[in-house]
Amino acid sequence: MVSPLQKAKAEQFLKYHHDKDILVLLNSWDIGSSKLIEASGYKAIATTSMGIAASLGYPDCQIMQLSEMMEIIRGIVRAVQVPVTVDMEAGYGNSIDEILDSVTKVIATGIVGINIEDSIDLSPDLIDATEFCERISAIRALSDSLGFHLVINARTDSFYTSSRTPQDKLSESIKRGNMYREAGADCIFVQPVWEKETIATLVKEIDAPINILANPGIGAGVPPSVAELQDLGVARLSLGSGLMKATLTLIKKVADELLAKGTYNILVDALTPLSETSLAYTMATKMQSPQS
Numbered sequence: 001m002v003s004p005l006q007k008a009k010a011e012q013f014l015k016y017h018h019d020k021d022i023l024v025l026l027n028s029w030d031i032g033s034s035k036l037i038e039a040s041g042y043k044a045i046a047t048t049s050m051g052i053a054a055s056l057g058y059p060d061c062q063i064m065q066l067s068e069m070m071e072i073i074r075g076i077v078r079a080v081q082v083p084v085t086v087d088m089e090a091g092y093g094n095s096i097d098e099i100l101d102s103v104t105k106v107i108a109t110g111i112v113g114i115n116i117e118d119s120i121d122l123s124p125d126l127i128d129a130t131e132f133c134e135r136i137s138a139i140r141a142l143s144d145s146l147g148f149h150l151v152i153n154a155r156t157d158s159f160y161t162s163s164r165t166p167q168d169k170l171s172e173s174i175k176r177g178n179m180y181r182e183a184g185a186d187c188i189f190v191q192p193v194w195e196k197e198t199i200a201t202l203v204k205e206i207d208a209p210i211n212i213l214a215n216p217g218i219g220a221g222v223p224p225s226v227a228e229l230q231d232l233g234v235a236r237l238s239l240g241s242g243l244m245k246a247t248l249t250l251i252k253k254v255a256d257e258l259l260a261k262g263t264y265n266i267l268v269d270a271l272t273p274l275s276e277t278s279l280a281y282t283m284a285t286k287m288q289s290p291q292s
Contacts, residue, residue, distance in 0.1 A: 001108060007148040010112035013044055013083035014151050017187050017209040022230040025085075025238040029055050032284040033243070034076045034084075039283035045080055046115075047073065049087040051244030060241075061121045066092045066102055070109055077110035081288065085113030085151060090120050090127075096138045103139055103150075113151030114139075115189065118176065124161045129176050133183035140184030153211055153236075154185035159193055160218070170198060177206035187211050187236055192219030199223060200232050209235030215242040 016023040026042060028034040029051030037045060050060040052072055058064045069086075077084050086106055093099035103114065116139070118132045126132075136154055143150035158164075158172040177188040189211035190202055203210050212234050214222050218241075223229060229237055254267045271277045 002146045002148045003110075006110055006112060009083040010148050010151060013085065013112045014149055014186060016043060017151070017235045022226060022234055023236045024226060025236065026243055027051065027087075027239050027241070028076065029244050030072060031075045031079045034080050035286070035288075036280060036284040038080045038082050039286065042082070044082050045076060045084045046113075046238055047076070047084070047086050048239075048241045048244055049089050049115075050241035054241075054244055054248065060089075062089050062092060066105065070105060073106065073109045073111060079288070083112040084110070085115070085153065086111050087115040089115075089117060091116050091135065096135055099135055100138055100142050103142060107143075107146065107150065113153060113186075115153045115155055117155035117157055117189075119157035119161050122157065122161050124163060126157060126161065126176075129179050132176075133179050136180055136183040136185050149186075151187070152185045153187045153189050154180040155189035155191065155211075156180070157191070160191055166198075170201060173202065174205045177202070177208060177210075181206070181208035189213070189236075189238075191215075191240070194219060194221035194223040196224055196228070196232065199229070199234060203233040211236040211238060213238055213240050215240040217242060217245050 023043065025044060025046040026037045027046050027048040028037050029048055034045045052069055053060050053064045056064055056068060073084070073086055088102065088106060091099035092102035106114065116135070118127045118129070120127065136152060139150065139152060156173050156176040158169045158176065162169050162172070173190050177190065180188060185208065187209040188206050191213035192215065193199055193202065193212065199212060210233070212223050212229060214237060216222055224232070226237060250270055254270070257263055257266050
């Protein structure tokens with residue numbers, strides 16, 4: 001079920017989390033955006049669940065069907081050479097068996113990693129930490145049974161959904177992060193945090209690679225630069241739905257200007273210089289040799 005190439009890509013993707021250089025992920029939502037990101041020099045492709053859902057006309061939080069997401073993921077995996085990791089939200093299931101069935105289907109597309117989060121529909125009440133650990137352990141056992149190392153990025157949403165004090169959110173994130181690592185997660189994703197002191201504490205207190213989000217649409221700020229995050233010891237940086245939202249925003253701005261003024265200034269600015277526009281199109285549509 002899992003090919004030697006998929007196994008090798010999973011090992012490479014896991015290694016990226018322990019390299020000296022931080023792993024930076026732009027987050028794509030379709031084949032074209034994935035190919036463009038790869039051609040721009042990024043070492044891996046990470047999908048955004050919100051972005052894929054929006055491209056299909058759905059809101060976030062598992063409204064789109066797993067089969068719809070998988071169709072896009074299969075296309076992305078076939079179109080790029082680099083490892084692909086998929087945002088599976090809460091796992092597309094209400095029980096461990098259902099989640100394992102969903103993960104099995106997603107692994108079959110050729111991906112090497114997943115995100116899974118401990119909130120359901122971004123509810124303030126997180127899934128019980130022990131129960132979430134059981135889910136992680138079951139996914140790790142499934143991965144082991146298939147003979148490859150699925151890279152599990154476990155997201156805790158204490159900062160995102162809780163109304164508790166910042167210190168309580170930090171303590172809960174640290175507790176859950178260490179529990180999830182012990183259960184079999186490879187990386188711990190805490191969002192949205194942007195203050196250097198908070199990020200430094202997470203890196204110090206959680207015994208695992210840390211994933212930080214840079215998405216101006218979520219939270220009250222953005223984290224420090226890539227270089228500063230690397231100096232803080234952050235292993236992975238992702239943009240989440242930010243790039244997709246920026247694309248939708250550009251469409252709306254162009255549409256509003258054209259409707260209200262009958263002018264094209266925003267569109268012209270976005271397409272300038274035309275040489276960059278042509279290059280981006282070529283990068284997103286260039287055909288590659290099939291993977292062996």
